[in-house]
Amino acid sequence: MKKFLALLCTALLALGAVTFAACGRDDTLKVGVTKYPPMDYIDETTGEWTGFDAELARKAFGELGYDVEFVEIVWETKIVSLQSGEIDAIWNGMTVTDELRQNILLSDPYMTNQQVLVIRAADAEKYKTQADLSKASKIAFEGGSAADTILSEMEGLNEGQLLSMEKQADTFLEVKTGSSDVAVVDLALAKETVAQGDYTDLAYVNVGFATEEFAVGFRKEDTELCQKINELLAKYKEDNTIGQLGEKYGVTV
Template structure:
């Protein structure tokens, strides 16, 4: 943590992932994760800086000190927890299949989806789910890109985070003709720090404090993820 304090900034590795990290009309990064990172940086007495990363390179970016934390709805997989010092879980999530609404009724289980062409984010829990279920898939740079593929008809389906699906597809969103169907896996989110860092322990303490004083829930409610928050 002294490293962070001495340089005066907390560099947060993210992707465009509504409702966790995304830009508002003014170009400012907002979202549940972004706002929580801002609060933690403020309490630490440093500036926060958001850097978009290639999700597939998140571990390398962290080890190279290009970023200080990965704070972007990151699933606590075995690969992640063995490569990073991770915080306690702070959100529940699931990986869900996204399809055009007019085709959803035809695909109710994994077997019925075997011939579909999926789009997934490279290095994500969605890609892991595609592999585990034997799906044919193309790996793209971001979850948002996978939705564009399905909307354009370039891919038949995608696998994304349930929290993202709730914010970005369906009536009143940018993708009103898409819906999510089958839940493939359940999981939890955590923040990743370098192995030799005591930052994860500090963030855990912050999570506990911000949960107990209601700040975490208040921020979660702004982005519609209050039901997913894990008690600290």
């Protein structure tokens, strides 16, 4: 029996010594994305990542000679994913903020975006301007997002009205069920989401929040790669590649 125990211990130790997969960073560039239509999502027929950002990323990194591998990440821990080398770039409709700039390297902005209100279609009369937000019992938004910044700087709202959530996509469920009255999310996402499935009884309202910019994120030391992407992005703006992609995916650039 002692032998058996010894064997058991040895087996467990051996198991503990799991080998780590070497992370080759040669020709494959790992791009961090989330399921965030129409920017990045999985095509149901091909099973491949597609969307405005996915197509742009594939084209740009392809031109630089990289194979692109899309890696699904958890948005809240995106910086950890980047620093740890799980991914090499973030290209997922990421809004430029001062906080992000401190932690990672950002490319030049490649498109502008705006925050809009998502409400139940039946409430359309009630929410028409920014000031109407004070009427909402609860306002849902993604913590750390552009909406978070706007709402925390806005006057006339009290703490109790604000509901900071994990993901933008979660806020739709809040409004749909009536748990919150308003969600503040990206225009691109709002447009796509209120048109489908269970969310067709929702609507979005543009109340003229300041526009913001989307950029690609890199590790701070990857300045060379970032520089090359900046050149390509400038080129794509010039030759209207970005404009055409916008039309294809219904995104206002």
